[in-house]
Amino acid sequence: MLKNTLLKATEAGAAELKRFFNGSFVISNKEGINNLVTEADHAAEKAIMQVIQNDYPDHFILSEESGEIIQDSTYKWIIDPIDGTVNFANGIPICCVSIGLEQDGKMIMGAVYNPIMNEFFFAQKGFGATLNNQKIEVSKKTEVIKSCLVTGFPYTYLDAPNGPIQVFEKLIRKGVPVRRLGSAAIDLCWVAAGRFDGFYEHNLQAWDSAAGFLMVEEAGGKVTDFNGYAYSPYQPHLIATNGKIHDELLGIVNGANF
Numbered sequence: 001m002l003k004n005t006l007l008k009a010t011e012a013g014a015a016e017l018k019r020f021f022n023g024s025f026v027i028s029n030k031e032g033i034n035n036l037v038t039e040a041d042h043a044a045e046k047a048i049m050q051v052i053q054n055d056y057p058d059h060f061i062l063s064e065e066s067g068e069i070i071q072d073s074t075y076k077w078i079i080d081p082i083d084g085t086v087n088f089a090n091g092i093p094i095c096c097v098s099i100g101l102e103q104d105g106k107m108i109m110g111a112v113y114n115p116i117m118n119e120f121f122f123a124q125k126g127f128g129a130t131l132n133n134q135k136i137e138v139s140k141k142t143e144v145i146k147s148c149l150v151t152g153f154p155y156t157y158l159d160a161p162n163g164p165i166q167v168f169e170k171l172i173r174k175g176v177p178v179r180r181l182g183s184a185a186i187d188l189c190w191v192a193a194g195r196f197d198g199f200y201e202h203n204l205q206a207w208d209s210a211a212g213f214l215m216v217e218e219a220g221g222k223v224t225d226f227n228g229y230a231y232s233p234y235q236p237h238l239i240a241t242n243g244k245i246h247d248e249l250l251g252i253v254n255g256a257n258f
Contacts, residue, residue, distance in 0.1 A: 005052060012051050013044040040082060077099060080185060095182075107211075107233075110210065139195075139196075151179075164203075191221060198245055216241075
């Protein structure tokens with residue numbers, strides 16, 4: 001029942017994303033330049049929450065646009081109604097609905113759906129990860145220098161040692177291809193699918209990574225914070241890799257040369 005609700009909610013949000021994509025809609029700005037929210041974000045969030053609250057009215061919800069709907073429940077739904085809103089608003093088809101489900105503080109399921117590219121990722125703790133119902137696995141690269149990486153940059157950026165720009169520069173000066181797609185949820189799913197060998201980002205919110213980090217782990221990869229500890233979506237730093245390049249990339253992000 002939980003899985004069915006997750007899939008229905010993800011599909012409902014994606015239907016709104018697709019309905020508005022490349023159409024006309026109201027755009028407003030949150031804190032920070034180009035930190036957008038659109039009419040479609042709100043419509044997708046409403047559709048998602050209607051499904052969840054209809055099936056589980058007593059469950060806790062954390063959603064990007066509405067914040068927390070606090071309930072005394074062991075279950076928490078973590079929702080990003082449209083991840084990659086700037087892409088979406090500009091007609092770039094790298095955007096998605098992302099929903100993670102926690103039980104007792106542990107992520108047990110996640111779904112990420114990009115209806116424009118027709119890619120539906122799903123993971124369940126202990127059962128692996130899939131793309132359009134086909135099993136996916138992380139890549140087998142063993143060195144950062146031979147890897148293809150992806151990252152993102154925060155909307156509000158303070159110039160700090162080993163910050164996003166410095167790490168990016170260090171990698172690209174060595175010739176490592178580092179992409180910037182604009183959707184952390186898709187970045188994580190593409191690591192899970194073996195398209196990227198690793199992903200790092202300095203400032204994520206829980207709804208950005210809740211579903212995607214489980215996807216990487218269930219596809220055989222590794223996800224930690226910048227200290228190398230088990231990842232929690234309630235802190236900002238994330239490194240997700242195929243596992244084989246994890247320690248090397250972790251060192252680079254923390255200032256090591258290579």
